[in-house]
Amino acid sequence: MNTPMNLFSSLSVSAIVGVIIGLSFPMTAHAYIDAGSGSYIIQIIVATFLGGLFAIKIFWKKIILFAKNLFSKGDKHDTTK
Amino acid sequence: MTQPSSTTAMPGSFRDPSGFLFYHGDKLYRQINNTYRQHYDLLMNSGLYSELTEKRLLIPHHEERPATASRAASGAYKVIAPEKIPFISYPYEWCFSQLKDAALATLEIQKRALDHGMSLKDSSVYNIQFQGNNPVLIDTLSFEQYREGQPWIAYRQFCQHFLAPLVLMSYRDIRLNQLFRIYIDGIPLDLASKLLPPRTRLKFSLLSHIHLHAKSQKHYENSGINTSRRTLSRVALTALIANLEASIRNLQWKPAGTEWANYYEDTNYTRESFDHKKKIVADFIRACSPKTVWDLGANTGEFAFIVGDKGIPCVAFDIDPAAVEKCYLDCRASNRTNILPLINDLTNPSPALGWANEERCSLRERGPVDACLALALVHHLALTNNVPLDRIAKFFSSLCTWLLVEFVPKSDSQVRRLLASREDIFDHYTQDDFERDFSKHFTIERRQPIESSERMLYTMRRQ
Incomplete structure (x- = not known):
């Protein structure tokens, strides 16, 4: 039976899927096993999300590193005065 | 494992069009089809094959000479011979x-x-x-x-x-x-x-x-x-x-409410009888010099270790996932490489599965072996599962040539515990019945009472 919660989850999945489809590009895949349509879609959604987090993590580390370098340079400059 | 003598495709190797496994005599080969040529060459030339085999993540193989490869079916690019796996498990x-x-x-x-x-x-x-x-x-x-x-x-x-x-x-x-x-x-x-x-x-x-x-x-x-x-x-x-x-x-798993350190200490052996039993196992292995051994009720592997430490591959079966887990972790920690701990319920052993019942072998199809240990096992099969003694003997005789089997009498505290909550309908569970029924399939070579216990160990050879 479709409860409102299940319906909401299905709609959420469909909405995210729609966004991802729009962002996709052409590429042919060859395989003797069935990747499964639903598995294929969820893989792209989850991997894109995780890849995004990874990119943010790297970017954030760079910002922190840049800020640290900036302040440490400032400190050095002060001490030489 | 029994294998066909002529060139025969492995029944379970049919899904991937890149190639298939086949036996010629008792040797296993893998045909690589032309359609897979580009991928196989990349595997070998990219450094991936050597890296994975060096790390023991991929089975090593060697490419067969053209004469051997001529046994291959049409569409073959190459034939390779992979290193043998001692025992296929699932x-x-x-x-x-x-x-x-x-x-x-x-x-x-x-x-x-x-x-x-x-x-x-x-x-x-x-x-x-x-x-x-x-x-x-x-x-x-x-x-x-x-x-x-x-x-x-x-x-x-x-x-x-x-x-x-x-x-x-x-x-x-x-x-x-x-x-x-x-x-x-x-x-x-x-x-x-x-x-x-x-x-x-x-x-x-x-x-x-x-x-x-x-x-x-x-x-x-x-x-x-x-x-x-x-x-x-x-x-x-x-x-x-x-x-x-x-x-x-x-992901973790531990048996509920127990600690590994004291798991499976629920036995009625004295140290003396345990050590004596170990000595009898060692003597048995020395006497029959098996190439491979199955321990049919290995528990946490104490007796299988005696076999493995002599350089003999031993599959250590037990019905209890916790015992098998402990055995595997112990083998890994102590780098014992000759023991393969596996879960198997002998009252319902692994069946043949998959397409045409041929993709995965039954337990019996993966035997017979030179020797089996059946220690503190027969009373469970006979009294908990009502399997008559002659059927147990017949089944064991289909698995091995040499057998070390323990008989635990009704007077033993572990057997009394098994019978505590049920009616004793086992009039034919006596030492005489045991010897008579097993003698139909095996020759009893030796009887050895275990010190400080009422138990008896029998060395038997299949007739």
Whole structure:
């Protein structure tokens, strides 16, 4: 039976899927096993999300590193005065 | 294992058009078809093969000379001879840590493959076998060239073959790996999702790889999608593999309410009788010099270790997943490479499974072996499972030439405990009956009472 919660989850999945489809590009895949349509879609959604987090993590580390370098340079400059 | 004498294709090797396994005489070969040429050459020339075999993650092979390869069927590019695996085992026979190690090995292989411009095109749990304590990929044809933007084709298979059963074993019940016996292509994710406790939805990895994955499969079950239009960056693919790896590393299992240190100390042996029994086992092995041994009720492997430490491969079966888990962890910690601990219920041993009942061998098809140990086992089969003694003897005689078997009389405290809650209908469970029934199939070579006990050990040879 479709409860409102299940319906909401299905709609959420469909909405995210729609966004991802729009962002996709052409590429042919060859395989003797069935990747499964639903598995294929969820893989792209989850991997894109995780890849995004990874990119943010790297970017954030760079910002922190840049800020640290900036302040440490400032400190050095002060001490030489 | 009994093998056909002429050139015969392996019954379970038919799904992948890249090639197949076949026996010539008792030697196993793998044909590589022309259609797989480009991928095989890349595997060998990219450095991936040498790296994986060096790390004991992939089975080593050598390429056969043209004369040998002429036995191959049409369409052959090459014929290779993979290193022999001593005993083929299946995931429904593995303990939790064996399946977990196999899953982590598969992901490690996929990571290294990506580094060399390749990817696993399948991730079947049946492609992993144990060599020593190492989970090893035995399907050399599992790799394909990685194309930028390509998602992991084997993601669904990995979740069904590794993640779902491990999560079920960890979060719900250790015995749920037996679902492998029913579902040859791994545990259906909708079933796993229904069986798992609600708290698994609070973990991102389990929510996404199991629960939402199952919903997505259901949502798209009747609608094909154009996979040629969807791509995945390498960063995203690497993040997905890393997330699967972290999820599996985090999964744990321990028998409820126990500590490994004192698990399985529930015996009625004195130290003296235990040591005497060990000596009899060592004498038995020395006398019959077997090439391979099966310990049919190995418990945590104490007696199997005696066999393995003599350099003889020994499969240590037990019905209890906790005992097998402890045996495997002990073997891994002490680097005992001759022992393969496996779960098997002898009252319902692993059957032949898959297409035409030929893809996965039954326990008996993987024998017979030179010698079996049946220590403190017969009373369980006879009194708990009502198997008559002559049937037990007949079954054992189909498994081995030499047998070391223990008879535990009704006066023993462990047998009294077995009979405590049931009517004793076993008038024919006596030492005389035991000797008479086993003598129909074996010649009794030696009788040795175990010191400080009422038990008797028999050395027998199949007639």
